[in-house]
Amino acid sequence: MMLVLVVSTCVFAAALRRDGASPEGTLTQISVINALMLGQYDGWHRIDALLESGNFGVGTLDHLDGELVVLDGHAYQVRGDGKVLPVPPEATTPFATVVKFDPGDAADGPPVTTLRALDEHLAKAIPARNHFAAIRIDGTFASIQVRSVRRQEPPYKPLEEVARSQSVWTYENVRGTLVGIRSPDWTAGLNVPGTHWHFLSDDRTQGGHVLDCRITKATVRTQVCNEWRIVLDDSREFDALDLKQDLRKELQEVESKRGK
Numbered sequence: 001m002m003l004v005l006v007v008s009t010c011v012f013a014a015a016l017r018r019d020g021a022s023p024e025g026t027l028t029q030i031s032v033i034n035a036l037m038l039g040q041y042d043g044w045h046r047i048d049a050l051l052e053s054g055n056f057g058v059g060t061l062d063h064l065d066g067e068l069v070v071l072d073g074h075a076y077q078v079r080g081d082g083k084v085l086p087v088p089p090e091a092t093t094p095f096a097t098v099v100k101f102d103p104g105d106a107a108d109g110p111p112v113t114t115l116r117a118l119d120e121h122l123a124k125a126i127p128a129r130n131h132f133a134a135i136r137i138d139g140t141f142a143s144i145q146v147r148s149v150r151r152q153e154p155p156y157k158p159l160e161e162v163a164r165s166q167s168v169w170t171y172e173n174v175r176g177t178l179v180g181i182r183s184p185d186w187t188a189g190l191n192v193p194g195t196h197w198h199f200l201s202d203d204r205t206q207g208g209h210v211l212d213c214r215i216t217k218a219t220v221r222t223q224v225c226n227e228w229r230i231v232l233d234d235s236r237e238f239d240a241l242d243l244k245q246d247l248r249k250e251l252q253e254v255e256s257k258r259g260k
């Protein structure tokens with residue numbers, strides 16, 4: 001049995017898109033970020049079920065075995081050694097966020113030199129700061145710095161500790177896609193406030209959790225989501241966690257740390 005919580009907001013929706021259409025779409029997340037922060041790495045939600053909820057998104061895999069990228073309805077694993085593999089349907093995830101991507105018109109991407117500059121540009125271009133947004137950027141990257149983590153074994157250490165031994169790579173002059181899920185600040189503890197970016201190269205051989213990037217040329221497609229669905233694990237371990245802790249500082253470390 002799974003517990004499902006759905007939050008739906010329609011008020012002010014019409015003002016959010018420049019073309020006047022209401023934002024539409026359901027963002028589905030598996031578990032909550034604080035559970036992952038506390039070391040809840042055992043996968044329990046199957047990838048085939050995840051792909052029924054969305055064709056675009058980010059996450060991780062059972063035993064925190066690398067970064068999960070969901071793109072065009074396919075799930076890819078970027079392992080801790082940098083290898084990119086298709087994820088089998090029976091594999092499981094302990095934490096992921098996906099949407100059924102149905103974006104508006106494509107816009108030109110900004111030729112930014114940092115990830116921070118990209119986020120600042122998008123904050124202005126997509127001002128729906130209290131809604132979720134799925135953001136897809138296809139293009140050429142002068143450089144992109146990504147990380148992944150290695151499979152963990154129980155007893156699990158907290159994510160902040162695991163992230164200290166992450167692997168970091170920089171790819172240059174690569175064509176690919178940024179898969180971004182932007183969560184509002186008020187979702188702290190539940191999802192990752194700000195934009196959680198994963199990358200996958202066009203040839204599906206390079207990818208990871210994005211730490212920085214320099215964009216040469218790109219197109220941006222966006223979907224603002226007005227419905228939020230959280231699927232919760234019904235295990236005893238999940239029930240035993242103290243999820244109300246404020247782990248924002250630790251999460252910030254995990255999300256943006258550049259490694260050694």
Ligand SMILES: [Zn+2]
Nearest residue numbers: 058067196209
């Ligand atoms: Zn990530």
